[in-house]
Amino acid sequence: MAEAAQTISDHIHKMLDDLTRAERQLALSVLENYPASGLGPLTALAKDADVSVPTVARMVQKLGYKGYPEFQAALREELKAKVKTPIAKHDTWAEAAPSGHILNRFTEAVIENIRLTLGQIDPTAFDQACDLIADADRHLFIVGGRITHTLAEYLFLHMQVIRPHVTHVQSTSNTWPHYLLNAKEGDVFVIFDVRRYENNTLKLAELAHERGAKIVLMTDQWRSPVHQVATVCLSNRIVVPSAWDSATTMMLLLETMISSVQTLNWTQTKARIEGLEDMFDQTKLFRKFT
Amino acid sequence: MAEAAQTISDHIHKMLDDLTRAERQLALSVLENYPASGLGPLTALAKDADVSVPTVARMVQKLGYKGYPEFQAALREELKAKVKTPIAKHDTWAEAAPSGHILNRFTEAVIENIRLTLGQIDPTAFDQACDLIADADRHLFIVGGRITHTLAEYLFLHMQVIRPHVTHVQSTSNTWPHYLLNAKEGDVFVIFDVRRYENNTLKLAELAHERGAKIVLMTDQWRSPVHQVATVCLSNRIVVPSAWDSATTMMLLLETMISSVQTLNWTQTKARIEGLEDMFDQTKLFRKFT
DNA sequence: ACTGATCTGTGATAAATATTTCACAATTGT
DNA sequence: ACAATTGTGAAATATTTATCACAGATCAGT
Structure with a gap:
C-alpha cells in the first residue's frame, strides 16, 4: 500500500x-x-x-x-x-476539495437554484411551451440578448435539426426588424431576457405580440417586462456566489425542452437528423466516434 | 425477505x-x-x-x-x-408534475451527472486551470466546435470583461489557422470538445501544443483525443434521456471557473467592468427605443 | 449443586463459487 | 496487413460456504 x-x-x-x-x-x-x-x-x-x-x-x-x-x-x-x-454529509460535491472551495459553494447554489426553479414551475405551462415550439406549422423565432444569445443559439442549433422554419434573432443587432416583417399570426417567439433587461428585446416582443405571435419567455425570478405580452413565462433562479448570474438552470430547462420537443414530433424529426448526420459524415466534418 | x-x-x-x-x-x-x-x-x-x-x-x-x-x-x-x-431525497423536482414527467426525469439525470462529475474532479487541476486562464500575461484563446461553440462563446463573453487579450476561435471555421499564427509560447487555449470529437479541433490543439501553448480541455467522460496534449483536462458527464448530450454540467463548471477567475484578479477586473458599463450606458446600446 | 436443555466452538469435509490463467479467435486501430 | 486489444471457452486452482457430529460451556429451575 x-x-x-x-x-x-x-x-x-x-x-x-x-x-x-x-x-x-x-x-x-x-x-x-x-x-x-x-x-x-x-x-x-x-x-x-x-x-x-x-x-x-x-x-x-x-x-x-x-x-x-x-x-x-x-x-x-x-x-x-x-x-x-x-x-459523511454530502454538502461537499467535489469530495477532494474542502467544503469552502468554490467548486462546492457554487454547485451547492446551483442545485438550490434548480430545486427552487423546478419546484415552482408549472408543468402545464412547460408542456404548452413545448407544444408551441414543436409545431412545425408555426415559424419559430429565437431571440437572445447580449449574454443570453448564447443560450438562444444553443436552442437554435438543436431546433434547426429538429424542425424547419427556425430563425435566430439577436435583439442587440439592428437587423431584427427585418425578421419581424416575416412574422405572421400564430408564429412563435422564444425570447430570452434576464436582468439587466434589454429595451430592444422588450420592443421586439411587443411588436411580435401586436402581430399576433405567441411568445415563450425564458427569464429570471424577477421576470422581464416582456412577461406582460408572453403566452408562457418560465422563470429561473439565477443567483450564485459570483459577480455574474448563472445560466445553468436555464440551460437545464432548455435541454429538457429540447428533449421534449424532439419526442413530440419524433417521426418527422428522425429523417432530418439522419440526413444531417449523413451530410456531416460525408463532408468528414467530424471524426467517427467509437 | x-x-x-x-x-x-x-x-x-x-x-x-x-x-x-x-x-x-x-x-x-x-x-x-x-x-x-x-x-x-x-x-x-x-x-x-x-x-x-x-x-x-x-x-x-x-x-x-x-x-x-x-x-x-x-x-x-x-x-x-x-x-x-x-x-435522491428529491424524488420529484417539479412537484406539480408526475415523477415520470420529462422535467423530473431530465433533472434527475442532470443532477446525477453533476454529482458524478464533481465527485471525480481534481480540485488541483481545476485551480490550475483557473490560474492559467486568469493570467493576463498569457493571451487567451477559446475554442469551440459545432455545438460547443455556444459554451465557448459564453466563456468568451465573460472573459472579455474580466481580462484583456482574449480571442474566440471557432474550430469549424477555416480562419483559425490565422489566429494560431499569433499564439506564442505560454499562451492558453481553452478547448471544448465532446463527442463526436472534431478533427479540426484536434488538429488545432496539436498545433497549439507544438507552439508551446498550455491547453485546458473541457470534454466528456470519454475524453476527447485532445487530452493527450492538454495541460489540464476536465471531464464531464453528459448523458441524459434525450437524443442529445447535455451541456448543463459543463455550463456549471464553466460558470464556477468564471467566478473563480474573476476573484483571482478582482482588482484588475473591477476597473474593466466599470468602464464597460459606462460605455454601454453612454452609447445607449440598449436604449435605442426608450 | 445437580439436571437437562440450549447454545457455542472445534475440526473436518463436501459442495459450491470464485479466481486465475490458458490458447486462440475475433476485432479494432494504424 | 500488422500489431495490439479484447472476447471466448475451458480448465485448473483457490477460496469460500454450508453443514455435520460432537464436546464443552452456559444457564434456568429445582
Missing part, C-alpha cells in the same frame, strides 16, 4: 490514461456506483461493465493489486475508513 | 432481541463498522466478531437470507442506493 493517502477512486482516475479502451470502460463502470460494484463477485462486475472476465483480472493487476480479492479488501478498508469520518 | 422498505441495519436492530448471545455479539460487530465488515468473507467476519463460523452461518439464515452471499448482495444493493440517496 505505498499509494499513500489517496483513495482507490483517485488512483483509478489517475491510471485512466494507462488503461486500454475496455479497461477504461470497466474502470468508469467501477466509478459509476462506487464502491458497491467492486465489492461483488468478479464475474458480476465484468457483466455489469460489459467486458470479459479476463479484462477485469488484467486491469486489477494493472492497478497494482495481486488479485481481485486484494482489490476488494482495499475497497472495504476505504469504505470502513470513510464511514467513520463524521463528514 | 419482505422487509424491503427498511435497511438491513434496521432489520438487524429489530432482530437483536431474538438472537442468542454469540449471535448478538456478531450482530453488534456487523453494525460496528457497517456495512464494510459484512462485505468481506464469512470467515473474516467470524474472526472479527470473535465467534465461530457456524454462528455466522446460522445468524444469517435467522435473519431471513438463504445464505451469506445473499446477505452480502443485499448489503451491496443498500450501499449502492445509499450513495445515491443524498440527492
Whole structure:
C-alpha cells in the first residue's frame, strides 16, 4: 500500500490514461456506483461493465493489486475508513476539495437554484411551451440578448435539426426588424431576457405580440417586462456566489425542452437528423466516434 | 425477505432481541463498522466478531437470507442506493408534475451527472486551470466546435470583461489557422470538445501544443483525443434521456471557473467592468427605443 | 449443586463459487 | 496487413460456504 493517502477512486482516475479502451470502460463502470460494484463477485462486475472476465483480472493487476480479492479488501478498508469520518454529509460535491472551495459553494447554489426553479414551475405551462415550439406549422423565432444569445443559439442549433422554419434573432443587432416583417399570426417567439433587461428585446416582443405571435419567455425570478405580452413565462433562479448570474438552470430547462420537443414530433424529426448526420459524415466534418 | 422498505441495519436492530448471545455479539460487530465488515468473507467476519463460523452461518439464515452471499448482495444493493440517496431525497423536482414527467426525469439525470462529475474532479487541476486562464500575461484563446461553440462563446463573453487579450476561435471555421499564427509560447487555449470529437479541433490543439501553448480541455467522460496534449483536462458527464448530450454540467463548471477567475484578479477586473458599463450606458446600446 | 436443555466452538469435509490463467479467435486501430 | 486489444471457452486452482457430529460451556429451575 505505498499509494499513500489517496483513495482507490483517485488512483483509478489517475491510471485512466494507462488503461486500454475496455479497461477504461470497466474502470468508469467501477466509478459509476462506487464502491458497491467492486465489492461483488468478479464475474458480476465484468457483466455489469460489459467486458470479459479476463479484462477485469488484467486491469486489477494493472492497478497494482495481486488479485481481485486484494482489490476488494482495499475497497472495504476505504469504505470502513470513510464511514467513520463524521463528514459523511454530502454538502461537499467535489469530495477532494474542502467544503469552502468554490467548486462546492457554487454547485451547492446551483442545485438550490434548480430545486427552487423546478419546484415552482408549472408543468402545464412547460408542456404548452413545448407544444408551441414543436409545431412545425408555426415559424419559430429565437431571440437572445447580449449574454443570453448564447443560450438562444444553443436552442437554435438543436431546433434547426429538429424542425424547419427556425430563425435566430439577436435583439442587440439592428437587423431584427427585418425578421419581424416575416412574422405572421400564430408564429412563435422564444425570447430570452434576464436582468439587466434589454429595451430592444422588450420592443421586439411587443411588436411580435401586436402581430399576433405567441411568445415563450425564458427569464429570471424577477421576470422581464416582456412577461406582460408572453403566452408562457418560465422563470429561473439565477443567483450564485459570483459577480455574474448563472445560466445553468436555464440551460437545464432548455435541454429538457429540447428533449421534449424532439419526442413530440419524433417521426418527422428522425429523417432530418439522419440526413444531417449523413451530410456531416460525408463532408468528414467530424471524426467517427467509437 | 419482505422487509424491503427498511435497511438491513434496521432489520438487524429489530432482530437483536431474538438472537442468542454469540449471535448478538456478531450482530453488534456487523453494525460496528457497517456495512464494510459484512462485505468481506464469512470467515473474516467470524474472526472479527470473535465467534465461530457456524454462528455466522446460522445468524444469517435467522435473519431471513438463504445464505451469506445473499446477505452480502443485499448489503451491496443498500450501499449502492445509499450513495445515491443524498440527492435522491428529491424524488420529484417539479412537484406539480408526475415523477415520470420529462422535467423530473431530465433533472434527475442532470443532477446525477453533476454529482458524478464533481465527485471525480481534481480540485488541483481545476485551480490550475483557473490560474492559467486568469493570467493576463498569457493571451487567451477559446475554442469551440459545432455545438460547443455556444459554451465557448459564453466563456468568451465573460472573459472579455474580466481580462484583456482574449480571442474566440471557432474550430469549424477555416480562419483559425490565422489566429494560431499569433499564439506564442505560454499562451492558453481553452478547448471544448465532446463527442463526436472534431478533427479540426484536434488538429488545432496539436498545433497549439507544438507552439508551446498550455491547453485546458473541457470534454466528456470519454475524453476527447485532445487530452493527450492538454495541460489540464476536465471531464464531464453528459448523458441524459434525450437524443442529445447535455451541456448543463459543463455550463456549471464553466460558470464556477468564471467566478473563480474573476476573484483571482478582482482588482484588475473591477476597473474593466466599470468602464464597460459606462460605455454601454453612454452609447445607449440598449436604449435605442426608450 | 445437580439436571437437562440450549447454545457455542472445534475440526473436518463436501459442495459450491470464485479466481486465475490458458490458447486462440475475433476485432479494432494504424 | 500488422500489431495490439479484447472476447471466448475451458480448465485448473483457490477460496469460500454450508453443514455435520460432537464436546464443552452456559444457564434456568429445582
